């Protein structure tokens with residue numbers, strides 16, 4: 001095996017093979033502790049997920065090294081929908097961020113709009129119930145008298 005091949009493979013610590021739902025929290029923790037405030041992982045099917053934690057904004061960038069075309073375009077859309085759901089990015093601002101021959105989407109959300117209970121989901125649009133500090137999920141649990 002050539003050294004060139006070895007260099008092209010992602011280091012083991014940069015791959016993510018655990019459930020997607022735990023990825024964002026892990027990357028947020030790691031990004032908060034690093035100087036550029038970015039942390040990233042490569043997923044088994046080749047997508048790269050990066051998180052940037054700024055003082056007032058959270059960013060999640062999802063990228064693939066090659067831009068999808070034709071039938072792959074639909075697969076990419078489905079993949080983004082999965083990331084949106086599993087990484088709790090519903091309601092975040094979304095913009096394309098193409099890079100080289102690849103494709104990337106950056107999701108961003110102001111830190112002040114993140115639920116103070118779960119620290120993950122965006123505040124409910126109609127969440128005045130709890131001082132506008134809860135996401136729909138946590139507001140519902142509080143309404144039912146349970147801790148979120």
Ligand SMILES: [Zn+2]
Nearest residue numbers: 115118135138
């Ligand atoms: Zn919440």
